Amino acid sequence: MQNVHTSTSARSRWRTRELLTAVVIALAFAVLLVPFTFAYAAILSLGIFARSAMTGLFFLPSAFAAYVLRKAGAVLLVSALSGLAATPFTGYGPLVLLIGLLTGAIGELSTWLVTRYRKFDWPHFLAMGALSGTVEFVLVLFSLRISEVNFAAVALATGLSTAAFVVMSIVGRSLAEAVKRTGVLANTALGQETIQDV
Amino acid sequence: MMTALAPPGSRLQRVNPLVKLLAIVPPVTLAMLSNDPYLPSALALLAVLTLWIGGVSLRQLVRAVLPAAALILFFLVSYPLVIRRELVLDTPVIFSLGGLEVRWGALQAGAKAGLRIFALVTLTLVFSLTTDGAAFVRALVQQARLPYRVGFAFIAAFRFLPLIQQEVSVIRAAHRARGVDDGPGPLGLFRRVRRMAVPLLASAIRQAERAALAMDGRAFGAFPQRTWLHRAHFTYADPLFLAAFWLSVAAILWGLGQLGLLAPLVIVQRL
Numbered sequence: 183m184q185n186v187h188t189s190t191s192a193r194s195r196w197r198t199r200e201l202l203t204a205v206v207i208a209l210a211f212a213v214l215l216v217p218f219t220f221a222y223a224a225i226l227s228l229g230i231f232a233r234s235a236m237t238g239l240f241f242l243p244s245a246f247a248a249y250v251l252r253k254a255g256a257v258l259l260v261s262a263l264s265g266l267a268a269t270p271f272t273g274y275g276p277l278v279l280l281i282g283l284l285t286g287a288i289g290e291l292s293t294w295l296v297t298r299y300r301k302f303d304w305p306h307f308l309a310m311g312a313l314s315g316t317v318e319f320v321l322v323l324f325s326l327r328i329s330e331v332n333f334a335a336v337a338l339a340t341g342l343s344t345a346a347f348v349v350m351s352i353v354g355r356s357l358a359e360a361v362k363r364t365g366v367l368a369n370t371a372l373g374q375e376t377i378q379d380v
Numbered sequence: 381m382m383t384a385l386a387p388p389g390s391r392l393q394r395v396n397p398l399v400k401l402l403a404i405v406p407p408v409t410l411a412m413l414s415n416d417p418y419l420p421s422a423l424a425l426l427a428v429l430t431l432w433i434g435g436v437s438l439r440q441l442v443r444a445v446l447p448a449a450a451l452i453l454f455f456l457v458s459y460p461l462v463i464r465r466e467l468v469l470d471t472p473v474i475f476s477l478g479g480l481e482v483r484w485g486a487l488q489a490g491a492k493a494g495l496r497i498f499a500l501v502t503l504t505l506v507f508s509l510t511t512d513g514a515a516f517v518r519a520l521v522q523q524a525r526l527p528y529r530v531g532f533a534f535i536a537a538f539r540f541l542p543l544i545q546q547e548v549s550v551i552r553a554a555h556r557a558r559g560v561d562d563g564p565g566p567l568g569l570f571r572r573v574r575r576m577a578v579p580l581l582a583s584a585i586r587q588a589e590r591a592a593l594a595m596d597g598r599a600f601g602a603f604p605q606r607t608w609l610h611r612a613h614f615t616y617a618d619p620l621f622l623a624a625f626w627l628s629v630a631a632i633l634w635g636l637g638q639l640g641l642l643a644p645l646v647i648v649q650r651l
Contacts, residue, residue, distance in 0.1 A: 196529060196530075197592075198529070198592040198595050198596050198600055198601055199588070199589060199592040199593075199596075201529060201530070201532075201533045201536075201592070202533070202536060202588035202589075202591055202592045202595075203585055203588045203589070203592075204533065205533050205536050205537050205540060205588065206540055206544065206581075206584035206585055206587060206588040207581065207584070207585070208537065209537055209540050209541055209544045209584065210544055210577075210580050210581050210584045213541075213544050213545060213548055213580070214573050214576065214577060214580065215573075217569055217573070246581075259530070259533065263533070263534065263537050266513075266534070266537065267537055267541055279508070280504070332462060332463065332464045332465070333464075335461075335462040357577055357578070357581070360577075360578050361578055361581045361582055361585070364578065364582040366581075366582045366585040366586050366589070367585065369589065
């Protein structure tokens, strides 16, 4: 029993290597997405549908981290750090951090519910993205006062948000596979899985 | 941390970051639940005054608040397009364009939503414009019991940022040397981001691995506690700030209530 307990805690414990990998993943995405973060307000002014499509972009770091690290807390940590790192470069202050935290918390919950940090095949991964997109938009609707918006607009915007998150899940996973081919992910959960397969 | 704009040693910089975070929770909640334009406007004004009194210059304030003010415009433009018609049918038409009628009620709802978001942003500025990132992480670890390994991940993020930015320049120079042209406009930007993603992530992860080896070599994380160069403290200024801020929020509620300008808070929404 003692052995089982030890191995479980060892699996859930973050190693320094994993922590720093999460940090640099977050920073790399923060730097890559800064031009899009700048454009966020302009895109917001195009309306609720443009906003739905755009917010999916901020799920990209979460999707990448979930697929590479496969650890409880990875999605939330990467998303929060990504928002934190982008904060000084944009004029929106902590709004970016709040979006990062919100997207991360939803992504973390979806990853836990759908994949249990173990099943990362395409159907599970896409389901995780779809669930995140739907939940994120439903939460945003509360700040917009859901009772004031007409049903067709809500349905269309929710569908757009879900689709955007699914697309970003595909992009995140494909990007992780591309980075894996360079060999730098050998010490991550994704890299270890490949070694076990071989 | 680059987000801290208030000069070091200014009044708000001296307040403990956890106290500032605690202070903004009630007004942020009130702003989220508000259903009139007056409460969020008053809370936003309180936040701006707090920042000004706390040592943030007017120029810095304008720079920080303007993008959030643009959000009000977004809601004014978008709400008439998405609002349920039956909610605003009894209000006068301001103008019509083709089949689209913009009614006074829709603009009011848009203004309320925009002011709500504006208040949320300005209230969170009280924390973010006056808080040093490292001080916040220290307070989280030393006083809020956040595991120090996670705390150091946040501190490491600020140390890694210049390295990542430098790496971006190197990759861009390498692409230019190879004659890569991504073209202008949003499509060009998208191509550039796509081309940079893999080399940037690969190089950043390599750097992280090297840093992790160095940290492990110095026994980082080997002990449940660690020593600190700087200690986070609570001082007499913390309860004073908390009391003054919360009393101001209470005064706003009381004042608006007396003037009959306070609408009931929206806690449960009906579809």
